[in-house]
Amino acid sequence: MTLIRSVSLRRILDSRGNPTVEADVLTESGGFGRAAAPSGASTGEYEAIELPTGEAIAAARQHAVPRLVGEVHAGNQRDVDAALHGSDGTDDFSIIGANSAVAISMAAAKAGADVLGAPLFQHLGGTFRGDSFPVPLGNVVGGGEHAKEATHIQEFLAAPIGAPSVSEAVFANAAVHERIGELLDERGVPAGKGDEGAWAPAVDDATAFEIVAQATEDVADDVGFDIGVGLDVAASELYDPEDEVYRYGDVERTPAEQVDYMADLVDEYDLAYVEDPVEENDFDGFADLTERVGDRTVLCGDDLFVTNVERLQRGIDEGAGNAILVKPNQIGTLSDAVDAVELATRNGLDAVVSHRSGETEDATIAHLAVATNAPFIKTGTVGGERTAKLNELIRIAEDAV
Numbered sequence: 001m002t003l004i005r006s007v008s009l010r011r012i013l014d015s016r017g018n019p020t021v022e023a024d025v026l027t028e029s030g031g032f033g034r035a036a037a038p039s040g041a042s043t044g045e046y047e048a049i050e051l052p053t054g055e056a057i058a059a060a061r062q063h064a065v066p067r068l069v070g071e072v073h074a075g076n077q078r079d080v081d082a083a084l085h086g087s088d089g090t091d092d093f094s095i096i097g098a099n100s101a102v103a104i105s106m107a108a109a110k111a112g113a114d115v116l117g118a119p120l121f122q123h124l125g126g127t128f129r130g131d132s133f134p135v136p137l138g139n140v141v142g143g144g145e146h147a148k149e150a151t152h153i154q155e156f157l158a159a160p161i162g163a164p165s166v167s168e169a170v171f172a173n174a175a176v177h178e179r180i181g182e183l184l185d186e187r188g189v190p191a192g193k194g195d196e197g198a199w200a201p202a203v204d205d206a207t208a209f210e211i212v213a214q215a216t217e218d219v220a221d222d223v224g225f226d227i228g229v230g231l232d233v234a235a236s237e238l239y240d241p242e243d244e245v246y247r248y249g250d251v252e253r254t255p256a257e258q259v260d261y262m263a264d265l266v267d268e269y270d271l272a273y274v275e276d277p278v279e280e281n282d283f284d285g286f287a288d289l290t291e292r293v294g295d296r297t298v299l300c301g302d303d304l305f306v307t308n309v310e311r312l313q314r315g316i317d318e319g320a321g322n323a324i325l326v327k328p329n330q331i332g333t334l335s336d337a338v339d340a341v342e343l344a345t346r347n348g349l350d351a352v353v354s355h356r357s358g359e360t361e362d363a364t365i366a367h368l369a370v371a372t373n374a375p376f377i378k379t380g381t382v383g384g385e386r387t388a389k390l391n392e393l394i395r396i397a398e399d400a401v
C-alpha cells in the first residue's frame with residue numbers, strides 16, 4: 001500500500017534565508033508527505049555532513065531516489081532509512097548529504113502516516129502515544145553563534161516544568177519572552193533578536209541571568225506554576241583547543257574552572273537544565289559535572305553526543321550527562337534518531353528533541369517528541385518557524401491533527 005511512487009527534491013528557503021532541501025514522497029496509493037531539512041550554526045564536530053543544497057539534491061537524485069522508488073514502502077521507516085544508508089555508504093552521509101537524507105526520511109514517514117490515516121506521532125510511536133507531552137524549553141535570550149555582540153552563553157531558556165498542560169507551557173514561554181522585552185526596555189537596553197527569535201541584547205551573561213530570573217519569576221507568579229531557567233552553553237564554541245581555555249570575551253577559564261563555574265551556576269540560579277556545559281571532546285569534564293550536580297539538574301549532551309548511539313553509549317559508560325539532545329539532521333534519519341532516544345531511555349537518560357537554529361515550517365519534531373514520549377522539546381518561543389512546532393504540539397494535545 002505504501003510503496004513509494006516518487007521522491008521529488010527541491011531547494012527552498014530556511015529561516016536564515018539560506019537554501020535547504022525539501023522532499024516530497026508520494027506512494028502508489030496516493031499517500032503524500034513533505035518535509036524539509038533544518039540547519040545548525042553551532043554544529044558539532046561529529047555531526048553527519050550537511051552538503052551544499054544543490055550538491056545534496058543532485059547526489060540524492062542519483063543515488064537514493066532509484067533505491068526508493070518502486071522498491072521501498074514509505075510505511076516501513078526502517079526500510080526507508082536502510083535504503084538511504086545503503087545509497088550513501090558512508091558513516092556520516094557525506095555522499096548524499098544528511099540534509100537530503102533527513103528530508104527524505106521525514107517525508108516518507110509523513111507519506112506512510114497519510115496512507116494509514118493516522119497522525120504522524122501515532123504512526124511513529126504507536127496507538128498508546130499522545131497522552132503525555134514534552135516540556136517545551138524556550139530560548140528567550142541568546143547570543144553565541146546565533147547573534148553577534150550578545151551574550152557569550154548561547155541560549156537562556158525558560159523551562160515551564162510545573163505547567164499543567166503543553167498549551168499553558170507554550171504560552172508561559174511566550175509571556176517570559178515578552179516580559180524580557182519589557183525589562184530590557186526599562187533598562188534602556190536595545191535588543192534585536194537572534195536566529196531563533198530570542199532577544200539578543202549586548203549585555204554580559206550575569207546581566208542576562210538577572211533579567212531571565214526576574215522574568216521567569218514574574219510570569220510564574222502570574223500563571224501560578226513553576227518556571228525554571230535553563231542554558232545551552234554551547235561550550236565548544238567558547239573553547240580554544242590550542243590554549244586549552246574557554247574564552248568569555250576577556251575572561252578565560254581552564255577546563256577545571258569551567259566545570260566549577262557550571263556547578264556554581266546550577267546552584268546559584270537553581271538551573272533546571274544545562275546543555276553542553278563543556279566542549280564536545282571532554283567526556284571527563286562532563287562526567288565530573290554530572291557527579292557533582294546531576295542529581296539536581298538535567299545535564300544534556302548536544303555537540304557531545306550528536307544524536308549518535310556510539311557517542312551516547314560512551315557517555316552512558318562514563319557517566320557523562322543525564323540527557324541527550326536529539327536532532328534528526330545530526331544523524332540523518334528518523335530511525336537513527338529514535339534509536340538514540342531509546343538507548344537513552346533504557347539507560348535512564350532524558351531525551352530532549354530539538355530544532356536547529358536554521359529552521360523551516362516543518363513540524364516533524366513535535367510529532368517525534370510525542371511519539372517517543374520525550375520529556376522535553378527545545379524549539380524556540382516565537383517566530384513562525386518555531387511556533388510551527390509549538391502550535392502542532394497544541395493541536396496534537398487537542399486531537400486536532
Ligand SMILES: C=C(OP(=O)(O)O)C(=O)O
Pocket residue numbers: 039040041042043044145232234302354355356357358
Ligand atoms: C539549536 C542549537 O543550535 P544550532 O542549530 O545552531 O546547533 C543548539 O546548539 O542546540
Ligand SMILES: [Mg+2]
Pocket residue numbers: 232234275276302303325
Ligand atoms: Mg546546543
